[in-house]
Amino acid sequence: MTNFSLIDGLRGIVMRGPSITESASFFEEFWGLKISHSEEDEVFFRGNGSEPIAYGLVNNPVFGIEYIHFSTKDRDSMDALYKELVKKDCTVVRQPGDFDDFSGGYGFEILDLDGRRLRFRTDALSLSEETNWGFPDKVSHVVLNTPDMEGLQNFYTSVLGFRISDYSGDQMVFLRCNSEHHTIALSRSSYPSVNHVAFDLSSIDEFMHSIGRMKQAGHNVSWGPGRHGPGNNPFAYFVSPPGFVVEFTTELQIIDEQKHKPKIWSRTDPASMDLWMTAGRPTTAQRTAMQGRPDPGFSDQNHAEER
Template identity: 35%
Template sequence: MTSPHVAALRSVALNVPDPDLAAEFYTEVWNLAVADRQDGAVYLRGTGPAHHLLALHPGEQTEIRNVTFRARSADALPVLAERTVGAGGRVLRPVAPVTEPGGGVALIIADQDGRIFRFVHGDAEHDVDTAAVPDRPVRLAHVVLNSHDVSRSQAFFERALGFTLSDRTRMMAFLRCGSDHHCVAFGDSDRDSLNHIAFLMPDLESVMRGGGRMKDAGYPVGWGPGRHGPGNNAFNYFVGPFGVVIEYTAEVLQVDDSYPTGGPEDWTWPPGRIDQWGIGQPPTPAIKEAQQAIRFMPAAAF
């Protein structure tokens, strides 16, 4: 089922040591476009309606500031606040107008482990860019967060936010709020951190062409190309500036209430294979290290 409160993943905000340098990469190589700038931060959009997909703020080190979802209605925001507290989280900022580009109103919370999430409604949207080049990201497909307790993280998203478990592998829980197989997933780890941010491309051809552009720019494939099991999406992973792991993906499985929730026994691979195709390289040591390195900004600093 879809979440009655949350409509979609909208954006991820990061602190980075040099937002302008990072923005140069994300526009010239990754193929996003600048939506706005404010107070040293750069807001980057895709070809879809979301005001921005990625916000780059100045900071001494690379951190996740927050993950932002779009609420289904303004009335959903106070409900989310109440459910957050009931599920063991905290309200960091009650519903209030958003002062950054995109506007609208937002609720800001932290889960039991201090991860910061925002829920916005009434934010500005762009007209869809019908003149987009084929290999430009459309929107965010999902964000994967590492968790020292995947079951606890999953339970919070189910109880507080109304998400539904699509699949559970030995290492990961895949959760959805709409028809995408997942828009957030939690991976088993000894630290709570950012695993990667996935950008939805228009098609498989764009995933491959974007990967070639990255290699031409000196960013080798960190994992892929391949096709995942849960979600059935094609992928290419890279380590971008300041150690952020980013993914080009396409053909994400669309599901409804008839989708049978899978367990670890449903997602096993033959020896030596870690995706459906089995043609791409496995994750490199560099990408494995980067997938563990970036923590959330402390909620106490908010």
């Protein structure tokens, strides 16, 4: 793995919303995650991988992202990252220290330019990997809607050290922090919100089987299956009960740092948007859900009692 950024991976994402924990059964029974920890107002999930907080649901009056969760290789890298981000005038909302939740470890938190909370954690609980065929391994990537495309792209590249992998017209940019084509992507929008969160399956057969499991349970695909141009990854999108769009994916492109050159993919050529041209049009429900509800970000209002 290449180490151009002190951030070495995406652990996952935690979402918030009113009574959102009531949707836990959807993610457990149909989406294919397992509950790793729960309390009265929060539920956390694992996939087959070792990460205990691949996905989370936290009750809160405001829909949005509770935090995006990244890792560093070790404590020294965490301290080096913190120093670097302070030097670059980042807004710190949690000083470096040990976490006292079930995953433990060490890290800190900052806000990105749209006020999203980013949590960095290392030396955390690592679960034994599982091999449940047809179920997600981990969160693959998170796509963010932003009204400040250029500013946020600069923040993720110049401040956090991500690299640009590809563009989709002037609408989207795909960003990597390791050899995977993208862990974060940005989409131009009129307000900050979450566009979608993707979960990785180990193989194309498991990807298709996951779509089948959802269909059998009455959850129809809202866009897909198809194969994206940027990232070359098969995709199938669904609108989850809390109204957030979730994606099954697999075979995401691994970048060769010596050879890769970012490319601007066409948004008008059907074979560029969907290499197989099988996906058809996204449903209206999905288009609306992908715009998302405006997320005010981290604030005293929606975190009166900070965990």
